[in-house]
Amino acid sequence: MPRQARLDAPHTLHHVMVRGLERRAIFRDDVDRGDFVGRLAALAETGALTVLAWACLPNHAHLLVRTGTRPLARSMRSLLTGYAGPFHRRHQRVGHLFQNRYKFIVVMRDLAVSWPSRQIPPPDADADCET
Numbered sequence: 088m089p090r091q092a093r094l095d096a097p098h099t100l101h102h103v104m105v106r107g108l109e110r111r112a113i114f115r116d117d118v119d120r121g122d123f124v125g126r127l128a129a130l131a132e133t134g135a136l137t138v139l140a141w142a143c144l145p146n147h148a149h150l151l152v153r154t155g156t157r158p159l160a161r162s163m164r165s166l167l168t169g170y171a172g173p174f175h176r177r178h179q180r181v182g183h184l185f186q187n188r189y190k191f192i193v194v195m196r197d198l199a200v201s202w203p204s205r206q207i208p209p210p211d212a213d214a215d216c217e218t
Contacts, residue, residue: 095158100139100194103159105167106147108186114143115178123148123170135162151194163189 107113114120120143127150131138136159140151154162171184 095154095160097154097156099159100151100153101159101191102194103150103152103163103189103191104147105150105163105189106186108183110146110186112145113147113174113184114145118177119174122173123166126166126169130162130166135165159191 105113114123123143124141127136127138127141130136134155135157136155137153138150139153140149142149152159152162167185167189174184175181
C-alpha cells in the first residue's frame with residue numbers, strides 16, 4: 088500500500104524530527120553539524136522555511152520551522168539529501184543515513200513560545216536519546 092501524502096499548508100509551524108538509521112550518528116563532529124546548519128540556513132535565506140530553533144544531537148535532530156514559499160516535504164528533501172551526500176563522501180560510507188522519513192508535529196501558536204522546554208529534553212551526554 089503506498090504511503091499517504093503529507094498534509095501541509097503555507098506558514099504552518101512544525102516540530103520536525105529526523106533520526107539516524109539504526110540510531111547511528113548522523114553528526115560525528117562540528118564539521119557535520121556546521122554543514123547541516125549551513126544547509127538549513129540556506130533554505131531559510133531563500134524563504135523556503137523560517138527556522139525558529141534547532142538541536143543537533145549525535146544520532147538525531149529536532150527543528151522548529153515555519154513553512155514559507157515551499158512545502159515542508161520539498162524543503163526537507165533538499166536538506167536531508169543535500170546533507171547525506173557530502174556526509175557519505177567525507178566518512179567513506181554508503182547506504183541510507185536517515186531512518187525512515189522525517190517525522191513532524193504541527194505546533195499550535197500558543198505552544199511555540201515554550202517549545203524547547205516542552206518538546207526537547209535537555210541533552211544528556213550519557214542518555215540514549217530517542218525521537
